Amino acid sequence: GAVVSQHPSRVICKSGTSVKIECRSLDFQATTMFWYRQFPKQSLMLMATSNEGSKATYEQGVEKDKFLINHASLTLSTLTVTSAHPEDSSFYICSARDRRQGEIGELFFGEGSRLTVL
């Protein structure tokens, strides 16, 4: 199957700093990528849809100025958590669909990035 790589897998930062998470499609081009957030023992919550070359589409309740998404190429989307606070500590996961293969409802996920804000 298609491969999505996410980096870093773990990051610890101080409150007030910004953290950038990268999501790459390694063997396919992804015009659209999706960013999810997951708290322990909870579901994956869609944060935003990242569109190559255009603005991301944010879900209701997600602060676009806090969670900056950039999708500058067909293989890379980045999520920057700005002015991070302890409540932003979570598991952030990106995903993409490989239109060349797989089912319509099949997403390929990165390994996830666990953010801890002190």
Added chain:
Amino acid sequence: GQSLEQPSEVTAVEGAIVQINCTYQTSGFYGLSWYQQHDGGAPTFLSYNALDGLEETGRFSSFLSRSDSYGYLLLQELQMKDSASYFCATFNQAGTALIFGKGTTLSVSS
């Protein structure tokens, strides 16, 4: 908006069969997917049903009834490694992104 309901926990023993149900409420429907997630890992795709009926892939099968807004994931010949969280998912109202149910934690014991 879209919503999916599934049981929070299911327990079973090795070798048994377990069914995880999912009911959904959607404006527009583009199919039901199932994902498996082990603790600390990324979700992995299991199956997708766009039409009514049963889809079988090895030990796992998935069923969909659009008239009942209902689907299930059937796991047979359970193994310890099947202990994980299982999520049903469907597309959002715009049909552009997947939204997930709250997940069912399956615990398989020996």
